[in-house]
Amino acid sequence: MKVAKQLTVLGIFLSFAIQVSTTPLHIGAFNLHIFGQSKFSESEVVSIISKIVRRYDIILLQEIRDVSETIIHDLLTVVNNEEQFYTYNIVVGPRLGRSSSKEQYAYIYRNETVQILDNYTHPDNDDVFEREPFVVLVRDLTATPVADLVLIGIHVRPSDAEDEINGLVPVYEEAESRYNTSHIIIMGDMNADCSYLSNARYNDLSFTTDSRFLWLISKDDDTTTANSSCAYDRFVVTRLVNNSLIPGSVLIYLFDREFNLTWAEAIDVSDHYPIELQLEGPSDATVPSSASTTATTIMVLTSSIITPSQTPQDSTNNNANIDDDDDDNSIVVGVIVGVITGVITSLLILVIAGLVAGVIIYKYIFKLSHVYPAGQGIVQVEPTTQYEN
Template sequence: MNIKKYIGLAILIMSFLTSCNTSITSKAITQTKPAITKTIGPPKTQPNEISIGTYNIQTFGKAKREKENIITKLADIADDYDILAVQEIKDKEEKTATYFLEKINAKKENNYSMIVSPRTGRTAAKEQYAFYYNNQKIEYMNESYMYPDEKDKFEREPYIAYFKTKNGNFDFILVNVHTQPKNATQEINSLTDVIKYIQNKNPTEKDIIILGDLNADGHYYNEKNTKQPLEQEKYFWAIPDNFDTTTAKTSNTYDRIIFLRENTLEDYTKKSGIDKYYKRWTGINFKELSDHYPVWAKFYTNKDTD
């Protein structure tokens, strides 16, 4: 074989090895999206699991709390969750959040606590956020605060709280959000700034979970635009686009649960749901409860590594 043939053969071999290496590298960095098991109904957890839910209770104030049949049903919904993030508490007297906790704990087997935000919003129609949590399974870590929205990007700045499970090792930070519909895209895109702020404030805690009424669908937000910050591959949406989270005739996924896949996907059971409670109750106008349904995701208590 002459030298030209040796050179030609060497080039072919190098080209083959390069193409193989490129293929292998490509496969190594490609991330799969694990299938989510979707449940229509409230969560049912195993001993090593917790349920985290979010519920926009439409215009939750004096008028709604004084309707006994309505507040009782809302309490029946709330105690299905180990932690429930609530949005749209509207009460100048600031009595509704506490009264709701009393109704949840009216069942003798329940032992729930609550943390609630200050009233927030640019207009007179201010709202509060709240977290209701089951003391038997969840411990509040005595740290909660409103995101310091110095550039005024949010109509209602997110409410942030730190929790851990009493059994197992899962600790996490929840970010309760209710975006302004007409400004939803900008506010959703700004949630990455909230995550960065939390990471700087709590550098050792990696499990940060965004949840709430993000208005992340319809003409408020284009969830198919992958150039948007929260649509990057590193974020995992545990409430995907095929969950219809409102009582309206249109199908929209406004309510979401989102986290960083690198840190929290190991803790996620791959099970999420939406509680369309009309399937288990009769004799009540469900739109009197809210124009949203609760959504939820389940997490393991014993697989955390941070």
Template structure:
């Protein structure tokens, strides 16, 4: 069969074998200094481009130069990615941004807003309030996807994660959404959040929420640590049923880096989940695939493709 027909069929069938990947990555003080390091940027591009949606945390880029440089690298040579960047969020002089990088061919941004941490009984619970984004996925199987990011203050992890349930109820009331993901560097392990404390959280006791990253998963880069700090929590049975796998992306191993090289990128591994949208994708492609196959059969009959 001619090479161009092979390529065409592969392009058509790729959504039938490629999962929809949602990631969260604490890039550890990502700003202009890191963006100027070519080796670090090369690794970041390889990490982020694997994901259909990637939440990047601990971004310190008020001028937008580092994020712009990352997007330029991701979009070379094809224009594939866009980003939603939150305002700088935090207390006093220390602030961070939440950045959502997503593939524009698969996803649209339908809404976004900054959660206001002004509850009368517990004002200013969060060190970094969630900046919430509502995505429209170009798939009838999963139209609506809301992502609530959170990077907790380590010593207040239990308090902030308990308050994250209130963020969920606020979002659900505001948008009437059914498919919700809460993810990020929760500091949800080791000395910051014991298993006993986690079991008392509403996000854990409410069985409608599913914790996809287990307590046995080490999300840290350093060999001397073993902690499940970064988590993904999923709400909505439709969304839960689509999850085929979840875990970390060990970029030290996958990119063949030393520990020292990996730590220049971050001291956290990304956490990610794969969603199975293949059946829906293949159904939408059936007319195109049928036409291609019909053309192939016709060509075979006239002995023009062999």
């Protein structure tokens, strides 16, 4: 029973260590600007895009234009060939558009930190959208317990910006109903600024005045690499997501400064900057029912491995009366079991501590020095509205 108690304590430690190792979920959205055969043939451009993709746990890619539907998968191959620590996967939507110039959405994500549980293209029965939103149900494996959230990707047609942005309200409601959660982020190139959407029109939109939503990037920001100053790319989140948002993590990633590119070189990559945010393990987000019992299961299993059977012994059993020799043997066995248990426990502690240290070192030291060599590649932005938590 003493060994069982020791292993129960070990189970508690394991559950605590898992919680300590939780890291933020890094989410990005990037309009690649006519990403097809021609752009993929430029190796330096593809290398920059690969570095950008590998910055995130999951990233929405927009404006993929490739009749063969192969180039985005070739990009994934480049990403995996260049990455040393993670493996990446992809989910791609259908080709969309009313004209012959059709586009696709794609989400590229780390297998180690993200799982895509489901995806669908919004059924646009009223033909509101040029490119119907692409929705994914994401399982955040970095959270303890693991948590699910929904990402809605959109590339709004510039000339129909007002109607398409307002049309995102029923898209949100459908996703909320389908997955029974309001842990939802709507993101992408919404063309929600400058000549496509004036300040007056922006302020009158039902989607911008709806109290359920928070726009995280303001009209004063610039998400373009072009000479204009326009906040086309946006994150729109719910109150629930806002509660999980890491303060100061909503950024515009200035890859041209990060990689010392000229204006012409940056435009070759895209006329948009990526936008990004980070979420911590949600306290009240959608948590799968199986996940909430993980720590308990660990403790139950570890204690049941060695707990002796409690079935009653027959009164005629010859071992009913234990003599002094048996006591000595029990002491020896107890000492051996105790030593073995102590060694195993120490090894597990070292392994877990090493994993935690490795994650911290890579996430916050190596990765920072690797991705931010100049320390100039990010611009922090302020939300247009703040909720009270």
